[in-house]
Amino acid sequence: MENKARRSPSLTFRVLFLASLWAAVALVVIAVVISTLYRQSAEKSFRDLLRAQLYNVINTVSAGENTRLAGTPQLGDLRFFQPQSGWYWIVEPIGGALEGEALTSSSLGTGSIPIPDTDSIPFDTRYERFYTTVDSFGNEVEVVETEVVLDDEGRTARFRVVGNRDVLEQDIDDFSGSLYLALLGFGIGSLLLNAAAILIGLRPLDRARKALEKIRAGESEQLDGEFPREILPLASEVNALIDSNRRIVERARMQVGNLAHSLKTPIAVLLNESRLIPAPQGELVKTQADAMQSQVQSYLNRARIAAQRESVLARTEAQPVLERLVRVMRRLNAERQFPLSVDPPGLVLAMEQQDIEETVGNLLENAARYARTSVSVKAYAAPADMRGSDDARRSWIVIEVEDDGPGLEPDQIREAMKRGKRLDESKPGTGLGLSIVSEIASEYQGTFGLSRGPRGGLLARLVLPAVTKDVA
Known part of the structure; x- marks a missing residue:
């Protein structure tokens, strides 16, 4: 999609090229x-x-x-x-x-x-x-x-x-020389005036494009501004489409939210009753109820993410959230080190703080569970080859969590990414953590992946959207 957008010719370029070509041929x-x-x-x-x-x-x-x-x-x-x-x-x-x-x-x-x-x-x-x-x-x-x-x-x-x-x-030569010189000056002047007229004439389209980018960036909810008669019907149709999509998303979100809320009480009852059932049946019921509760919470989160993404784009500064998570992990795992690096300082994620805490928190818990001595956390601006979307104009931030544990083989990584799959049954958990991380990243149009890190342990990499400071 990105390559297609790059290959797509500019309307301004096409009009300028055709006008210039016609003027040159005419002259x-x-x-x-x-x-x-x-x-x-x-x-x-x-x-x-x-x-x-x-x-x-x-x-x-x-x-x-x-x-x-x-x-x-x-x-x-x-x-x-x-x-x-x-x-x-x-x-x-x-x-x-x-x-x-x-x-x-x-x-x-x-x-x-x-x-x-x-x-x-x-x-x-x-x-x-x-x-x-x-x-x-x-x-x-x-x-x-x-x-x-x-x-x-x-x-x-x-x-x-x-x-x-x-x-x-x-x-004849003298006359032709004077004629060609005069026409050359006239042609250059005409091309400049043509270019100025075309650029001024197409400026409303540029305003419409910027208004659309503000909608995509969450800075506006509809196409605002004064447009000429030729573009006004298009702007009205786009606003009507945005309103229609917003109502559809809101209705779907409400239905998912209602369903999830209706399940929370029965699940809570099951969890309470599972404590009264003798093992191993009680443990089995509790495990399954925990899994259902995690899934319900996951869908609630997805509904909330969809809702906020359709309105105003969330903004959360990365460093304070990561410092708070690392501080908690240091208290819970005093025997391990948790070095943190944010470069450059002041990175702002286009996400809700709760979603950042849930994704990075899950990764830190998994890393601390298998690390020998340390878990490193890095956040930096994503280079061009690490972007999580086909839209090359958006900005992205990479968050990496790496431990120095035994790591995973490629086939083990594929298994770990499956919902509810646990590679080590001896350690507590539902097997939903990595799946939830992947889903949240996907909801924000980002990416999540696992690989073997430079220290031999597991490297978890999140590519998440950043706030675009200057909307082109």
């Missing part, structure tokens, strides 16, 4: 969409710029009287004058009507531009075509091309304006 999609749209817009603007420069070249070039191309385009851009810049204009004569060489910008120099044929990249409806190529200087360039009839005699020239795509890519 990535937004970044890709905006970058794509900006690239499309930038490429269109770049082509519009080249088209405008193309029209400027067309307006400044004509067919001269000597059948040669004439004109000196001034595009107002210094890049068309810088050698190998990737920004060029070219005017070539077509057919035999024009003679002479092509006109080119000074930036092209002796370089050249690879020209694809019109079959692979045809002219559009405006009789223009755009294509990307690499000039002889290694620049990736965008080319806009058209053909224009210069005069009435049909003399035609092919016009090209070339722009360096590095400018376009640099502009």
Whole structure:
């Protein structure tokens, strides 16, 4: 159960994770969409710029009287004058009507531009075509091309304006970098605000959890506090369930208590009458009556434990009770030592004082009966591997009673734990002591076990609930 609770994912974590994942995916999609749209817009603007420069070249070039191309385009851009810049204009004569060489910008120099044929990249409806190529200087360039009839005699020239795509890519990269940085800051801010909103929104659930833990710890009898409309029905149902369970437990406790009380008087009569019956019949009747009385008392104790556990959790400081028990045992067994250790001081058990006295007292009586020289008693906070419940959030205290007697073998330990079983018939007792100890520990959701101690004697270990000082 503990492992299952640890593996169970947190609702807060799941909501935060899903919200963060959605925000991250949304921001990535937004970044890709905006970058794509900006690239499309930038490429269109770049082509519009080249088209405008193309029209400027067309307006400044004509067919001269000597059948040669004439004109000196001034595009107002210094890049068309810088050698190998990737920004060029070219005017070539077509057919035999024009003679002479092509006109080119000074930036092209002796370089050249690879020209694809019109079959692979045809002219559009405006009789223009755009294509990307690499000039002889290694620049990736965008080319806009058209053909224009210069005069009435049909003399035609092919016009090209070339722009360096590095400018376009640099502009897109700058924009993308700024966009990603802005979205990153926005995303981090959104995640923080999301986390704050989720944590604040789920705070009522945390209050409900703390209220439930207070009920479990015995500090409250119902879910108290103000809850939002979404949680209020749940809180009301839980309170109704707690009330119903309390009534059921109370009714069962009363029935067990009534039955046990109704048996006490007949048992007392049997005990009195057994004294008048000659042995061995009288002794047999007395022994059985004692056993019945112990069992009745045991069920009364269990009913009382169930009742107090359903209301307010009992609190008993361990050290004063243990010191009082040890003091009594020292008086009754002056020939034996009873060292006591409580570490750390101030341990508080979540039990009734009467139940602590009955459990530890039984263990001390058994240990003193078989010990040679000493019986040690230790109380300490339980480590993680000694907890008596699946609820890892609860605190536990270990009480160990060890004697230096002959001890018991594993099969003898199993027999000793059985109700009414006595391994040594020569010593007084009903054989119910260890069984009662086990039952009381179980009622408090703790554990009880026997083993061979380091000194060779019997080691009895109780793991009992402690008072949790801070309810998480």
